[in-house]
Amino acid sequence: MKLIASLTSPFARKIRVLLLEKDIPCELQVDIPWNADTRVPHYNPLGKVPVLLKEDGRPLYDSPVIAEYLDTVITSPQFIPEDRCRAIDVKQLEALADGVVDACVTIFLERKRPPERQDMEWIDRQQGKIEHGLQALEKTLLDGPYLLGEQLTLADIACACALGYLDFRFPDIDWRSEHPRLLAYAEQLFARPSFVKTRPPL
Ligand SMILES: N[C@@H](CCC(=O)N[C@@H](CS)C(=O)NCC(=O)O)C(=O)O
Structure with a gap:
């Protein structure tokens, strides 16, 4: 492959x-x-x-x-549960994290345009999606070390990739102090070898 x-x-x-x-x-x-x-x-x-x-x-x-x-x-280890309802929960959170990334990418591309052609209302709208997306992810983190409890799933991988992308492209967005639960959660994911090895180049 x-x-x-x-x-x-x-x-x-x-x-x-x-x-x-x-x-x-x-x-x-x-x-x-x-x-x-x-x-x-x-x-x-x-x-x-x-x-x-x-x-x-x-x-x-x-x-x-x-x-x-x-x-x-390759079914083991599994990152999308067998149970269809739990799988939908995982994919919903993956979609949420991916949506945060979509909003980030949209802003990144808009900011590449000449300043006079940038649409501030459009950027603000995307910023709202990032903020609301992060709030929703933080709220989900109530019951365990991972978004859906005790098991690391695709939802966590997507979420940590979204937070890593914020760090990479938007160091000015201080998501850590606004979202303390996401902070502790992300730090343990960022320390995994799979995340260390895939850090975006500086
Ligand atoms: N929904 C797609 C999004 C992929 C995506 O937007 N990739 C960006 C890079 S981060 C890209 O290839 N953009 C090129 C383009 O839009 O022409 C996925 O999850 O794979």
Whole structure:
């Protein structure tokens, strides 16, 4: 298997962490979808990373689909529970964390435009999504070391990748002091070898 990814994509990081946690060998093919010579649209018509090339060469996207595929073909350790209702809880939280990342990426791209063409209302709207998303994640953390209790799931990997992306692209957003439960939670996840090995390059 081969993973096509950029080293800074938080969606790709989610898959890279999952591969390491599940100890699945997978070649990494770095491809930056914004570059003129990118091959990503050849595999994903949406032109986005990550893309997983399965053993049979067929491409899979996007990250929730890849994650579900990996957890289906290699069942141990499991990151999406067998129980369908609990699986939906995990995927709901994954969607929430991914939504925070989507809002971050939108702001990052908007800020790359010339200052006079940046839409502040649009940026504020995205900032609201980040803040409300973090509040919802913090609220979920009541009952255990992980979002859904005692077991580390895909929801935690997605959430820590979202927080890591905030650190990487938005060091000015002080989520740690606003969300003390998320802070303690994230620090233990960031210390795992899978997160250390996939830190975005400086
Ligand atoms: N929903 C997609 C989002 C992937 C995504 O937005 N990737 C970004 C990099 S962080 C990308 O490839 N952007 C290129 C583009 O939008 O053209 C997933 O979960 O895989």
